[in-house]
Amino acid sequence: MADTMFDRRLERIASSWKAKSDKGEMPNALYDAIAEGSEGAYDKKVIRNLARVSRIVDDIGEIRKFSDFKADWRYSHSTFGLTDTCTICGQSPIVENCILKDDARGEEIVIGNKCVHRYMDIVDPQTGQALNEQEKIEFLRNEKKGAKDEYTRQQWMNEHPHIFAQLSEFEEFMQSDPELKRLHYSISKRMVSHGCPGPKSRRQWSMFIATAEASRTKWEQGEVDRKRMMRVRAERAEQKKRAFIATLKHNRLAWHEASEEWLEVTKDVQTNKWERETRLKVARRLKNGQNLSEALERFKKEMLIRTRLDDGDVICDDEDFMLLRRMLDNNRLNGWEQAFARSIMGRIAADSKVTPSQQEMVDRLRARDRNE
Ligand SMILES: [Zn+2]
Numbered sequence: 001m002a003d004t005m006f007d008r009r010l011e012r013i014a015s016s017w018k019a020k021s022d023k024g025e026m027p028n029a030l031y032d033a034i035a036e037g038s039e040g041a042y043d044k045k046v047i048r049n050l051a052r053v054s055r056i057v058d059d060i061g062e063i064r065k066f067s068d069f070k071a072d073w074r075y076s077h078s079t080f081g082l083t084d085t086c087t088i089c090g091q092s093p094i095v096e097n098c099i100l101k102d103d104a105r106g107e108e109i110v111i112g113n114k115c116v117h118r119y120m121d122i123v124d125p126q127t128g129q130a131l132n133e134q135e136k137i138e139f140l141r142n143e144k145k146g147a148k149d150e151y152t153r154q155q156w157m158n159e160h161p162h163i164f165a166q167l168s169e170f171e172e173f174m175q176s177d178p179e180l181k182r183l184h185y186s187i188s189k190r191m192v193s194h195g196c197p198g199p200k201s202r203r204q205w206s207m208f209i210a211t212a213e214a215s216r217t218k219w220e221q222g223e224v225d226r227k228r229m230m231r232v233r234a235e236r237a238e239q240k241k242r243a244f245i246a247t248l249k250h251n252r253l254a255w256h257e258a259s260e261e262w263l264e265v266t267k268d269v270q271t272n273k274w275e276r277e278t279r280l281k282v283a284r285r286l287k288n289g290q291n292l293s294e295a296l297e298r299f300k301k302e303m304l305i306r307t308r309l310d311d312g313d314v315i316c317d318d319e320d321f322m323l324l325r326r327m328l329d330n331n332r333l334n335g336w337e338q339a340f341a342r343s344i345m346g347r348i349a350a351d352s353k354v355t356p357s358q359q360e361m362v363d364r365l366r367a368r369d370r371n372e
């Protein structure tokens with residue numbers, strides 16, 4: 001290459017020019033000259049500014065054209081929230097920060113998306129094909145969305161370094177309220193799926209965490225009160241239960257005594273099989289504190305009357321009663337008839353019904369009384 005001393009000298013000079021241009025230290029007039037010939041003032045400014053950060057001198061010391069050094073720059077990616085100034089048009093702030101990269105030097109510049117659309121070609125990272133205008137718009141929109149999400153995630157992370165500790169710390173408290181429980185769950189879920197909560201949850205969390213300590217203290221106090229109330233209620237219930245058992249014991253004793261008394265008083269009454277069983281049935285019911293049915297109540301009354309028949313203090317002006325009384329007193333009835341007479345007298349004195357067959361038996365005794 002460098003055959004002669006002259007060539008080597010030219011090489012050294014070109015190299016020093018390049019170094020100067022790479023640092024953007026060329027005279028202003030040179031940058032103006034590069035921009036010369038382009039349409040409006042706006043384009044001139046852009047070309048001048050891009051030239052200042054580009055490699056405008058080539059290996060042999062020639063000044064490169066805009067269309068040439070522009071191609072050194074490749075769209076790399078978008079970031080969000082830097083609110084930087086566009087390097088080539090000077091607009092500030094720019095919402096969407098497009099990072100251009102000169103791979104040969106590893107240099108990066110930030111420009112706005114407007115300038116990307118206007119001056120830069122974008123190559124599809126997948127296919128390597130240059131995108132048309134419409135594809136560029138969509139591509140940048142997606143890049144911007146990705147960058148914005150990532151920015152939001154980082155902001156959230158930066159503002160809430162203790163989010164997981166807080167979610168743990170307030171977990172029990174938050175579970176106690178349906179709304180807070182939902183918030184707790186939705187943040188946990190979004191931390192997994194998106195790396196940060198959605199906008200609504202972010203707002204709710206800010207409001208919650210501002211007063212979380214105080215709210216929890218209040219809740220804990222409420223819990224203490226609630227537990228105390230429950231204890232008091234349980235104690236009261238226990239007291240009631242004890243009182244009930246005591247009453248029950250007392251009643252059982254009374255019932256037992258009533259039953260025993262019933263059996264004692266009626267033990268000498270002559271009874272048939274049904275009456276024997278019914279007497280025991282009454283005793284059982286008395287012992288258990290159960291009410292007697294109307295029929296049993298009547299039976300009891302009849303039985304008690306029958307215990308007093310021999311004392312002569314059962315007064316009854318019923319004809320049948322008086323007939324049986326007289327026949328009993330005069331010893332005109334055999335053993336079985338005596339038992340029958342006492343049973344019927346008890347029924348009559350207690351105003352109970354006498355069955356037709358019983359009435360027939362009474363009538364037969366009356367007939368015999370007349371004939372004797
Ligand atoms: Zn710009």
